[in-house]
Amino acid sequence: MSLKSRERAVGVSLQHLHKDFADKVALEDVNLEIEPGTFLVLLGPSGSGKTTLLRCLAGIERPTSGEITIGGTVVASARAFVPPERRGLAMVFQDYALWPHLSVRKNVAYPLRTSSRAKSQRDERVDDLLERVGIAHLAERFPNQLSGGEQQRVALARALAADAGLILFDEPLSNLDADRRDQLRVEIATLTRATGATVVYITHDQSEAFALADRVGVLNQGRLVQIDTPEAIYRSPANAFVARFTGVAGEFPVTVVDECGPAHYEVALPFAPDERIEALALERFEPGDSMSLFVRAAGVSLAVTGSAKGTHGTILDVAFTSRGYEHVVSVGEGATLSKVFAPTRFDRGSRVQVCFDASSCFVMDPTKGK
Amino acid sequence: MSLVSQLMATSSPSGLDAKRRFSLGGVAIWVVLALLIIAPVMSFLILAVSPRAFQQGSQWFTLRFVSEAFRGYTGRGIADSLWVSTLVSVLAVGLATTLAWLIHRTNVLGRRVWSIAMWILLIMPSWMMTLGWTDLLQPFGAAHALGINTRWIYGEFFGPFGIIIVLTTVALPFAYFIVSAGLQGLGPEYEDAARIHGASRTRMLRTVLPIIAPALLSAIAISFAETMSDFGVAFTLGYHSHFPLATYTLFSAISTYPANFSVAAVIAVVLILSTIPLIALQSKVMRSRSYAVLSGRTRSVRRREFRRGPRIAATLGVSLFFFIVLGVPILGALVGSFVENLGIYSARGVHFTLTYYQQVLSPSIGGKSLGAPLIESNQLGLVVASCTGVLAVVLARRLVASSGGWSQRVTDVFLLGSVAVPGVVLGVGYIFFYNLSFITHNVINIYKTLPLLMLALVASSLPGQTRFMAGPVSQIQPSLNEAARVHGAGRLRAWQTTNLPLMSRILLWGWLLTFTKTISELAIAQILYPPSQEPASVTIQAYLANLQPGTGTAMTVLTLLEMLGVIVVAMFLYRLLTPRGWRRVGWSGVQS
Numbered sequence: 001m002s003l004k005s006r007e008r009a010v011g012v013s014l015q016h017l018h019k020d021f022a023d024k025v026a027l028e029d030v031n032l033e034i035e036p037g038t039f040l041v042l043l044g045p046s047g048s049g050k051t052t053l054l055r056c057l058a059g060i061e062r063p064t065s066g067e068i069t070i071g072g073t074v075v076a077s078a079r080a081f082v083p084p085e086r087r088g089l090a091m092v093f094q095d096y097a098l099w100p101h102l103s104v105r106k107n108v109a110y111p112l113r114t115s116s117r118a119k120s121q122r123d124e125r126v127d128d129l130l131e132r133v134g135i136a137h138l139a140e141r142f143p144n145q146l147s148g149g150e151q152q153r154v155a156l157a158r159a160l161a162a163d164a165g166l167i168l169f170d171e172p173l174s175n176l177d178a179d180r181r182d183q184l185r186v187e188i189a190t191l192t193r194a195t196g197a198t199v200v201y202i203t204h205d206q207s208e209a210f211a212l213a214d215r216v217g218v219l220n221q222g223r224l225v226q227i228d229t230p231e232a233i234y235r236s237p238a239n240a241f242v243a244r245f246t247g248v249a250g251e252f253p254v255t256v257v258d259e260c261g262p263a264h265y266e267v268a269l270p271f272a273p274d275e276r277i278e279a280l281a282l283e284r285f286e287p288g289d290s291m292s293l294f295v296r297a298a299g300v301s302l303a304v305t306g307s308a309k310g311t312h313g314t315i316l317d318v319a320f321t322s323r324g325y326e327h328v329v330s331v332g333e334g335a336t337l338s339k340v341f342a343p344t345r346f347d348r349g350s351r352v353q354v355c356f357d358a359s360s361c362f363v364m365d366p367t368k369g370k
Numbered sequence: 371m372s373l374v375s376q377l378m379a380t381s382s383p384s385g386l387d388a389k390r391r392f393s394l395g396g397v398a399i400w401v402v403l404a405l406l407i408i409a410p411v412m413s414f415l416i417l418a419v420s421p422r423a424f425q426q427g428s429q430w431f432t433l434r435f436v437s438e439a440f441r442g443y444t445g446r447g448i449a450d451s452l453w454v455s456t457l458v459s460v461l462a463v464g465l466a467t468t469l470a471w472l473i474h475r476t477n478v479l480g481r482r483v484w485s486i487a488m489w490i491l492l493i494m495p496s497w498m499m500t501l502g503w504t505d506l507l508q509p510f511g512a513a514h515a516l517g518i519n520t521r522w523i524y525g526e527f528f529g530p531f532g533i534i535i536v537l538t539t540v541a542l543p544f545a546y547f548i549v550s551a552g553l554q555g556l557g558p559e560y561e562d563a564a565r566i567h568g569a570s571r572t573r574m575l576r577t578v579l580p581i582i583a584p585a586l587l588s589a590i591a592i593s594f595a596e597t598m599s600d601f602g603v604a605f606t607l608g609y610h611s612h613f614p615l616a617t618y619t620l621f622s623a624i625s626t627y628p629a630n631f632s633v634a635a636v637i638a639v640v641l642i643l644s645t646i647p648l649i650a651l652q653s654k655v656m657r658s659r660s661y662a663v664l665s666g667r668t669r670s671v672r673r674r675e676f677r678r679g680p681r682i683a684a685t686l687g688v689s690l691f692f693f694i695v696l697g698v699p700i701l702g703a704l705v706g707s708f709v710e711n712l713g714i715y716s717a718r719g720v721h722f723t724l725t726y727y728q729q730v731l732s733p734s735i736g737g738k739s740l741g742a743p744l745i746e747s748n749q750l751g752l753v754v755a756s757c758t759g760v761l762a763v764v765l766a767r768r769l770v771a772s773s774g775g776w777s778q779r780v781t782d783v784f785l786l787g788s789v790a791v792p793g794v795v796l797g798v799g800y801i802f803f804y805n806l807s808f809i810t811h812n813v814i815n816i817y818k819t820l821p822l823l824m825l826a827l828v829a830s831s832l833p834g835q836t837r838f839m840a841g842p843v844s845q846i847q848p849s850l851n852e853a854a855r856v857h858g859a860g861r862l863r864a865w866q867t868t869n870l871p872l873m874s875r876i877l878l879w880g881w882l883l884t885f886t887k888t889i890s891e892l893a894i895a896q897i898l899y900p901p902s903q904e905p906a907s908v909t910i911q912a913y914l915a916n917l918q919p920g921t922g923t924a925m926t927v928l929t930l931l932e933m934l935g936v937i938v939v940a941m942f943l944y945r946l947l948t949p950r951g952w953r954r955v956g957w958s959g960v961q962s
Contacts, residue, residue: 058852060855083855085857085858085859085864090856090857091857093849097850099868099871100872100951100954101949110857113858142951142954158853158857159857162857162858
């Protein structure tokens with residue numbers, strides 16, 4: 001049965017999803033529930049299985065085992081496999097996948113050709129979509145006459161034209177330059193949310209993920225290691241991999257000194273054994289355990305030497321950003337912190353005090369989640 | 371067998387239903403390939419060492435025919451073919467690289483015309499080229515009629531010199547299209563990087579040219595294979611020059627009484643084995659290093675802008691070249707078809723006549739008119755080109771699929787190897803295999819019928835056509851089909867609306883190429899035509915061999931015109947009937 005007639009914003013469920021290719025396991029026991037209307041971003045490095053997961057959802061790949069349910073209908077299981085054209089979804093491809101022999105208008109109208117609307121209504125819909133994505137003036141052009149950003153807008157309009165309950169995005173911004181990426185990211189967020197559809201969006205860029213998502217799922221080596229709101233992922237990473245992949249300013253070996261509160265520990269840096277740093281922990285440690293300290297850039301501040309309590313550091317590099325300065329700071333032999341923000345500039349080679357905020361420091365077992 | 375293009379297949383089509391495609395498609399394809407190529411060829415080749423296998427002798431195993439084949443007339447044929455093919459492949463690739471660079475990478479005038487000329491050269495069979503040159507240069511031939519003395523070159527032409535010239539022009543387009551594809555993928559950034567880092571023009575060329583090494587190696591391999599397996603020149607110019615080539619000595623071994631099939635089989639084995647090292651080397655080079663230079667960031671090629679003087683000189687050079695390789699033989703045949711007593715001394719001097727064209731329609735001295743054989747050839751062309759087209763698309767998709775595993779690799783190697791199987795070997799193989807009582811009684815009984823000739827012609831065209839399609843098929847991003855499926859198109863509609871338009875131009879060209887090659891095919895037709903249904907190429911050869919060169923030449927001219935006419939009409943209909951978008955895209959090698 002076609003899903004097209006269903007209400008927009010469908011729920012999606014993945015149960016024990018497993019996908020093998022000839023020489024590797026791409027997905028391993030992935031379980032996932034997506035509420036209708038959620039904008040879910042799947043975040044992971046290359047080879048983590050996010051593209052495979054998206055292609056399984058689309059019906060382009062058949063899972064080796066497990067079950068996929070879209071809008072209450074099982075679309076992939078040991079017994080059933082609904083082909084992509086009958087899943088009632090839309091997709092924006094990484095390489096845009098615009099048909100080069102069709103004009104912009106015909107590319108966007110493609111999903112409407114099987115709909116029951118009258119031609120005039122379809123034309124109206126296409127005009128409206130082209131207007132909304134800002135390329136109405138390019139309607140009669142062919143894809144090779146467009147820039148990368150314009151091509152991606154066509155792909156977005158085509159996905160929206162399908163009126164689908166589920167829209168999939170396969171790293172849609174990865175081929176664009178920084179300016180266009182920011183601009184299109186906002187448009188994707190607003191236009192898709194306006195449709196009310198459920199969205200599954202994959203990327204390897206954590207800032208893109210945090211900017212777009214209602215919920216973020218982090219994939220590593222074919223496994224879904226954490227799924228939560230962007231804030232929770234950032235503040236409470238499930239393991240060292242999630243912490244690293246969602247951005248840390250530095251990672252140092254530390255020794256656990258003592259527990260200083262619920263889920264809080266005091267740790268000592270090997271290169272500054274007299275200093276104590278307070279950090280969060282999601283598991284229990286014993287004094288003397290050798291662990292790693294992960295520090296978010298937001299949890300580090302710089303001060304002039306002697307003006308505050310903190311670890312001594314030396315500025316290795318400084319870069320101007322529109323809001324202030326980002327510094328690379330050496331805090332000991334082989335231990336550096338990067339992207340440390342300060343509104344004022346500290347010159348290269350100058351000595352500073354480095355202050356750590358406990359809420360952005362995590363003590364973890366570095367081998368977990370590798 | 372023809373291999374038109376050795377384009378590199380790198381990407382994969384959709385992952386949709388890969389497993390099902392493997393299980394069903396794999397078996398079906400190998401059954402078809404076994405019946406079309408493997409079984410017929412093997413049943414002939416086995417005679418080289420086991421004549422008793424097909425009642426051609428008393429021994430189950432002997433090496434007697436191997437030593438026999440390398441002695442005397444047949445031994446000379448093998449030696450001649452080897453050195454001539456080596457020389458021709460080097461000459462053809464050298465010329466092809468120069469022409470491809472001039473046409474694709476400079477502002478030489480008439481680039482579109484030269485590309486079309488190369489396509490015409492591609493469809494010209496080698497025996498037609500030979501005929502044109504012969505009509506022109508022979509005593510009392512077309513040149514004599516035009517008042518040009520050609521005695522000084524006549525003796526030279528009927529020997530290795532002439533054979534090398536004609537075979538080079540035959541191999542040239544194959545090499546040209548392969549090298550052109552390589553050059554088009556060679557973006558200007560490689561030249562820029564070398565020069566920015568201090569390379570002189572010579573060093574820059576030494577740095578950049580290896581990037582197209584696989585294309586050059588492919589071109590050499592294919593030129594060598596094409597030359598080794600050519601029958602048209604061996605059957606005409608080689609025979610008349612008393613310069614035996616292996617394909618002719620093979621044909622001679624089976625067509626003279628008593629036939630010696632085992633010696634013929636040894637020659638066939640030599641013909642096939644001789645091309646394997648080059649093909650294997652090319653295949654190894656392709657696998658060992660990555661030569662993928664086409665990406666989304668590859669900028670379009672930059673042409674070298676010649677100034678006025680060099681530009682005119684280069685244009686004149688290319689014009690002169692095409693005049694010699696294409697214009698001269700066509701002119702020779704055309705003028706020859708109007709010269710009274712062509713090739714014969716006449717006390718009345720030179721007169722032009724339309725007699726030959728009248729005899730084409732109603733022969734005065736017995737023999738057949740061209741009408742029925744030409745219709746026969748067109749019907750053959752229609753069926754063979756259509757069947758080959760469908761099979762080639764299926765095979766090409768399989769060839770570039772990422773999920774095929776060992777089966778895909780075996781298909782790839784098999785199709786490459788099949789290029790080295792000459793038509794004459796395939797023809798003889800068909801006689802043996804489809805005449806087996808087991809086959810005629812239990813599988814199919816088509817011996818001495820037109821369907822057998824059709825099957826052999828499909829088998830002959832299929833490997834080349836598949837490789838020809840593999841390049842364009844691999845260039846179609848799988849995501850285009852996937853996007854169609856995801857946005858509601860079923861399997862068939864997705865193919866019709868995305869793949870078909872993108873492949874339409876190459877499908878048309880592939881069809882036309884097989885169609886014209888089938889009409890002019892000589893080796894298989896000569897061996898397998900049913901007695902009362904001879905195709906045009908056989909009829910023409912019969913006239914030429916029976917001292918009626920004028921009529922044979924007129925028939926050749928009309929056949930060539932008909933072939934060109936079909937191409938023009940097909941292209942016109944394509945323009946007329948296809949949407950604008952279809953014509954905007956297509957294989958760059960065809961467009962350029």
